Amino acid sequence: MSAQATNNPTSENAGYLRIATEEAWAPIEMLDLYRRMLAKNEGGPGFERLIGHYMTSDAERPRFVRDRLTDLGESRLADMDAVGVDHAVLGLTSPGTQALAPDAAREIATLSNDHLAEACRRYPARFSGLAAVGFEDVPGAVKELERGITDLGLKGLICNSHIRGHYLDEQQFYPILEALEALEVPLYLHPNTPNDIMIGPLAEAGLDGGIYGFAVETGMHLLRIITSGVLDRFPRLKIVVGHLGEGLPFWFYRLDYMHGGQVASKRYEAIKPLQLKVSEYFRRNIWLTSSGMPWAPTIMYTREVVGPDRVMYAMDYPYQYLAEEVRMQDNLPMSSQEKVQFFQDNAIRVFDLDETAISSGRVSRV
């Protein structure tokens, strides 16, 4: 769980900035609220199974996670230094606001954005942040997103998959997607446990979390966004997805073939013609990160099928904090230029990061 304390051997001479793009944080106020909800059995089975362990266990790993989630200062920076991560793009940890009633969601989003923006201002070389919103109050979400991007300098929007069982392809959420497109910032579609309808058969087998349920839930969410026509309606919407695309790149041929068949048969009411093939949206609207998937075969496969300008580095700190995983990705069978793209340039481009500030941070540490 915890990384080696030694400096990563390649951290100073790698030839690229290591920008980690799916890094989690949480305000203390949100964790306190989560604890109160757990005590009252509020939030549903997915919520309880996702965060109950981290909020209540006294074992080393959950204690480390809940300590580091709330830190936006020295401990986190020291951990980043220890494994050679130059810069972290921070998002509100799952489920974020998305297990909360609308009033609490709005309140947590606002204070999260304020805290996070303050840390980014304090450490511009080391941190960028994604805005949180309370999705169920759509006009409020649009306002808070605009404030987060325009006033606070945040770099995108975090969405921890389902919104108490609802999905972003529902028309009620279109104003949020419209605002993302207008602001030219990406949506980070992050995993959550499956919605409360679907979780049962996964939970009884212990498969509802990071091992499989996250992929089922988040892959379905991304596919719903595509097949519902959202990306035809908002053709400049940018979506970043972790875990190398939640498995969907494995399925490209079949997604295109089956979608074509579904359109032709008119058998499925919700399936309508799209302007592009399903897989083609991955080359126009979607970027993927390597969070939790530091393994060369899968990274190289995914780069092959979506293009090298679409895949970038992530760690998933503090949940998955391993020097070895940084090294595995340093050793990917790519040219030096391709590694710059993977660790640095793709992230700078899609999140519109301040390369000068980030570079100055690295220089000062060498």
Added chain:
Amino acid sequence: MSAQATNNPTSENAGYLRIATEEAWAPIEMLDLYRRMLAKNEGGPGFERLIGHYMTSDAERPRFVRDRLTDLGESRLADMDAVGVDHAVLGLTSPGTQALAPDAAREIATLSNDHLAEACRRYPARFSGLAAVGFEDVPGAVKELERGITDLGLKGLICNSHIRGHYLDEQQFYPILEALEALEVPLYLHPNTPNDIMIGPLAEAGLDGGIYGFAVETGMHLLRIITSGVLDRFPRLKIVVGHLGEGLPFWFYRLDYMHGGQVASKRYEAIKPLQLKVSEYFRRNIWLTSSGMPWAPTIMYTREVVGPDRVMYAMDYPYQYLAEEVRMQDNLPMSSQEKVQFFQDNAIRVFDLDETAISSGRVSRV
């Protein structure tokens, strides 16, 4: 949908037998029963959504599918000839017996096995078959499996994923797995629509079928079999899975990492230590077929991570009948020897097929 009528240009000179390993059939009696169930709204939403279209639509494709499903003679053989498929391993089409009440399931399994075995005896060069059973009557299933293999010469057992919401990792089914191990024949774990608990959010988006729901359902089923310890209990059990492993090979690193974490945390009651890593069972107990996934990048990736002796050809006739897909796989970037393995030898080995009979069939056709 229908293949070109011309002979596949490479069918005579390919240098290998094309053995297709996930080919569907259905006795007329089962389709009649399905129609009666549909008329009475029996069988549940997954059943209705999976086969309602094929049983009732007058469009060309569903008419072709239901006509060819029931044919174990000249039409099917002509279609195989037209695309250069030498031999088909036939299994009862999804959901087979698994949407039926126990008495009907037993009856359909018995008559299916008799019909199928008769066709295999009549065309030993062209057809092999998998036994069907009524899973819910476990002692009856064991007997019918033994009859199917020992008396009728069938080559394995078809399981169309969930058994009215139940999964093979449940201890009630252990006698069936024990019989498979003793008989040294494989289980073919074939897709079905998600169980009735999970199907809702997929169905409302039109994603419950081959485009995504099959993978969610069947990937979960396979993972349940592994993580429940079934393959430690039955270490010589052989499982064949379609669609290149229902997406799980994409997740190997993460499955191993997360499973290790789950075991260490003792956080999930159903997750216990296993003798091997999750991914290692794919190199000991599991074989994969290319049904519905004829695309070179995914086939080559999967071969890389499970080994070339684990991946073999399938077509999914009559659902996916395309000469182009045969050609795509003829053109895979493999050596001639590797193609023999992919199209021919892996299937012969795992299903214990009669190579002499199959070869004689080819010779007589040239």
